[in-house]
Amino acid sequence: MKLNREALFELVADLETMYCNDPTASPDLPLLPQIKGDAMDVLVATILSQATTDASAKVCFDRLKRAFPAWRDALNASQDEIAGLIRSCGLSSQKASAIKRILDFTKGTLDHLRGISPEEAYSTLLSLPGVGPKTAACVMLFAFDRPFMPVDTHIRRVAGRLGLVPAKANAPQVQYLLQKVVPAEIAGKLHVLLIRHGRKLCTARSPKCVRCTLSRNCDYYSSSVVGSRVAASPGAGSPEPSMDSSGASSSRTGSMSGKAAMSLPQ
Numbered sequence: 001m002k003l004n005r006e007a008l009f010e011l012v013a014d015l016e017t018m019y020c021n022d023p024t025a026s027p028d029l030p031l032l033p034q035i036k037g038d039a040m041d042v043l044v045a046t047i048l049s050q051a052t053t054d055a056s057a058k059v060c061f062d063r064l065k066r067a068f069p070a071w072r073d074a075l076n077a078s079q080d081e082i083a084g085l086i087r088s089c090g091l092s093s094q095k096a097s098a099i100k101r102i103l104d105f106t107k108g109t110l111d112h113l114r115g116i117s118p119e120e121a122y123s124t125l126l127s128l129p130g131v132g133p134k135t136a137a138c139v140m141l142f143a144f145d146r147p148f149m150p151v152d153t154h155i156r157r158v159a160g161r162l163g164l165v166p167a168k169a170n171a172p173q174v175q176y177l178l179q180k181v182v183p184a185e186i187a188g189k190l191h192v193l194l195i196r197h198g199r200k201l202c203t204a205r206s207p208k209c210v211r212c213t214l215s216r217n218c219d220y221y222s223s224s225v226v227g228s229r230v231a232a233s234p235g236a237g238s239p240e241p242s243m244d245s246s247g248a249s250s251s252r253t254g255s256m257s258g259k260a261a262m263s264l265p266q
């Protein structure tokens, strides 16, 4: 699947059809679209959601909001106090430290980012302690409704398998490539739907390609699934394509070498 605006519109339409036309209707809606709105809310929720389930992060987020209805209320809280409130979502000491440092640095508000350009807002977010491209893009997309594309493990895997990006591109590279073309009106939907697809069908191990309507346009399917059937058929001489650690076909990676050679930020 080639990466361009039309392909992304078509991809969203196919995924919406596959996932019942309403990405917000399912109870497994990722955490950030539920938080959507205040930039500090989204930033704190993104930190809480690391290495845990969305449900567990949501419980801790709600507990923090009950204790500190405005983030400025948390400025005098100790790291231990914050850690105590978020213990159930794991890594509580590291997450509390990250939240505390950001609250101290920002004085508890990111409201000033609304009045500046998206580029300035994004680089200001990147200047906050511990904030990287994915976290900054989450805030831009879900707090400010800007066409940024945070990339998690599911989005990276699905985009690589489809052939939208080189299979071996890292997350910041995938973010950069998708952001260059994603139409503003579908950025949020695309993010949510790709995560859902990575969780439901295009799983890391044993993707359920036979149930996936994207297979007609999927590089992984044509090289690894169809290709291996051809290789296994009587008289075929070519070896079966091997898989890299992401489950992507190495035979396809070879064909993507031109894209992979592009100069990309890390």
Ligand code: SF4
Pocket: 158, 161, 162, 201, 202, 203, 207, 208, 209, 210, 212, 213, 214, 215, 218, 219, 220, 221
């Ligand atoms: S056809 Fe298979 S590899 Fe391709 S997107 Fe669908 S589930 Fe993923």
